Amino acid sequence: MSTRDFLEKDYYKALDVSKTASADEIKKSYRKLARKYHPDANKGDPKAEERFKEISEAYNTLSDPKRRKEYDDARSLFGSGGFRPPGQGGAGGFPFDLGDIFSGGGTGTTSGSGGRLGDLLGGMFGGGGRGGTQTRPRRGADVETEATLAFHDAIDGTTVSLRLTGEGACPTCHGTGAKSGTVPRVCPNCQGTGQTSRNLGSYALSEPCRECRGRGLVVDDPCPACSGSGRAMSSRTIQARIPAGVSDGQRIRLRGKGAPGERGGPAGDLYVRVHVTPHPIFGRSGDNLTVSVPVTFTEAALGAEIKVPSLRGVPVSVRIPSGTPTGRTFRARGKGARRKDGTNGDLLVTVNVQVPQNLNGTARQALESFRDATAGEDPRENLLRRARQT
Numbered sequence: 380m381s382t383r384d385f386l387e388k389d390y391y392k393a394l395d396v397s398k399t400a401s402a403d404e405i406k407k408s409y410r411k412l413a414r415k416y417h418p419d420a421n422k423g424d425p426k427a428e429e430r431f432k433e434i435s436e437a438y439n440t441l442s443d444p445k446r447r448k449e450y451d452d453a454r455s456l457f458g459s460g461g462f463r464p465p466g467q468g469g470a471g472g473f474p475f476d477l478g479d480i481f482s483g484g485g486t487g488t489t490s491g492s493g494g495r496l497g498d499l500l501g502g503m504f505g506g507g508g509r510g511g512t513q514t515r516p517r518r519g520a521d522v523e524t525e526a527t528l529a530f531h532d533a534i535d536g537t538t539v540s541l542r543l544t545g546e547g548a549c550p551t552c553h554g555t556g557a558k559s560g561t562v563p564r565v566c567p568n569c570q571g572t573g574q575t576s577r578n579l580g581s582y583a584l585s586e587p588c589r590e591c592r593g594r595g596l597v598v599d600d601p602c603p604a605c606s607g608s609g610r611a612m613s614s615r616t617i618q619a620r621i622p623a624g625v626s627d628g629q630r631i632r633l634r635g636k637g638a639p640g641e642r643g644g645p646a647g648d649l650y651v652r653v654h655v656t657p658h659p660i661f662g663r664s665g666d667n668l669t670v671s672v673p674v675t676f677t678e679a680a681l682g683a684e685i686k687v688p689s690l691r692g693v694p695v696s697v698r699i700p701s702g703t704p705t706g707r708t709f710r711a712r713g714k715g716a717r718r719k720d721g722t723n724g725d726l727l728v729t730v731n732v733q734v735p736q737n738l739n740g741t742a743r744q745a746l747e748s749f750r751d752a753t754a755g756e757d758p759r760e761n762l763l764r765r766a767r768q769t
């Protein structure tokens with residue numbers, strides 16, 4: 380049974396009911412007609428048998444609300460009434476993406492796309508039998524994008540607006556590829572299956588139809604916006620939650636934020652490559668924050684309680700013991716980046732002993748006194764001795 384047969388069949392007419400008939404009316408009419416044309420009551424009458432099949436097929440579709448809706452939608456799209464955009468009367472009402480039906484497939488011109496229309500209609504009509512509806516859901520594609528975060532947003536987590544660009548149905552022709560006011564035809568070469576078979580001696584090879592390049596449809600007047608491909612680049616903006624503690628170069632996965640699924644399939648995932656703007660003061664070392672702070676010679680020598688900046692704005696006290704050499708690192712616990720488990724990393728404070736640049740008289744005198752007091756100490760003494768020994 381060809382696609383054209385499906386599309387041209389009027390199940391309402393077959394059951395002698397109106398398009399707006401209630402489920403009850405449909406059932407009643409079906410019973411009446413089924414009794415009348417039942418093969419048992421019409422032995423040897425091929426016309427009655429044909430009519431009985433027609434009634435059964437129609438009832439099989441119209442008695443199932445979901446299948447009836449799909450049938451209605453398909454007919455309003457392809458049927459005698461001409462093409463009607465799917466957005467009409469609520470975009471959510473359409474059970475499948477037009478772009479998908481007409482698309483040339485994701486990876487190549489023909490690969491994988493063959494038979495999609497056949498699949499779609501096969502599922503829609505239960506394969507023409509009583510197999511039930513099985514419009515195959517399809518998972519949306521994974522999408523990859525990049526985001527640049529401020530340093531503290533990477534630490535604390537944030538919500539970012541991401542503009543995603545992807546290929547979708549052409550808005551001008553709603554994915555049909557046909558010029559406004561025209562409708563694509565079911566491909567006569569493959570009857571809409573998108574596949575043709577070729578005999579190669581002992582076996583038959585199934586391949587994408589050359590006439591329609593696997594689409595199952597032919598466009599006579601191509602849409603000027605998309606040159607008949609039915610596809611166009613479109614963009615959407617989504618809000619994405621970036622978890623706390625991401626670091627520069629990390630690739631994070633946001634489940635279900637990729638391309639929307641089709642026919643009820645789940646959405647794909649979104650992968651965001653994160654770039655973190657360096658902070659003028661703080662650095663990162665895993666879950667720990669790093670900061671380098673200047674200390675005076677006397678603070679290092681005598682010991683001190685110093686205030687160091689923290690990312691949260693409130694200074695943190697760090698105790699420097701007497702005799703602290705330059706370059707030593709102290710740990711302020713829990714003042715670093717948030718970890719996945721909700722605890723915090725540490726703030727690693729590295730001290731950098733400053734040499735006074737401008738000494739006033741009193742300071743100079745004090746240092747000269749200090750020099751005199753430590754005159755016997757030569758910090759290079761040990762080094763010189765070792766150098767002599769080797």
Ligand SMILES: [Zn+2]
Nearest residue numbers: 549552602605
């Ligand atoms: Zn178009």
Ligand SMILES: [Zn+2]
Nearest residue numbers: 566569588591
């Ligand atoms: Zn074809």
